[in-house]
Amino acid sequence: MTSGAWPGLLGARKEELRHHGAGPHKADDAVATYLGAEQDLGRLRSETDLTAAAGLLLGACSQYAFLSHMSLSGDRDDDEAADQSPATSSSNSPNEVACWRLDSNMAG
16 A cells, blocks of 8 residues: 555544554653663763664664564564563573563553
């Protein structure tokens, strides 16, 4: 489907999300807020662009999740992936741990 397939559908959806104070930007806002708290504690430089950092982190996590679930070779089902989570495995990279924590926190 192209963006012009149903005229006005995207605009109506955006307006509905805006009306309810929802939308995909909420994840970025939550991560930026968290990074702001870390910045206040002196763990991030004061000149850090929190919005950009949040977008970069979420983009990397989204890419990691997409590739890990959509790869053709070595596919893992969700149960196996859960068994390999950082909570149960010590062989994960820092990126895997960060993305898993972010995903877990955003889900609940």
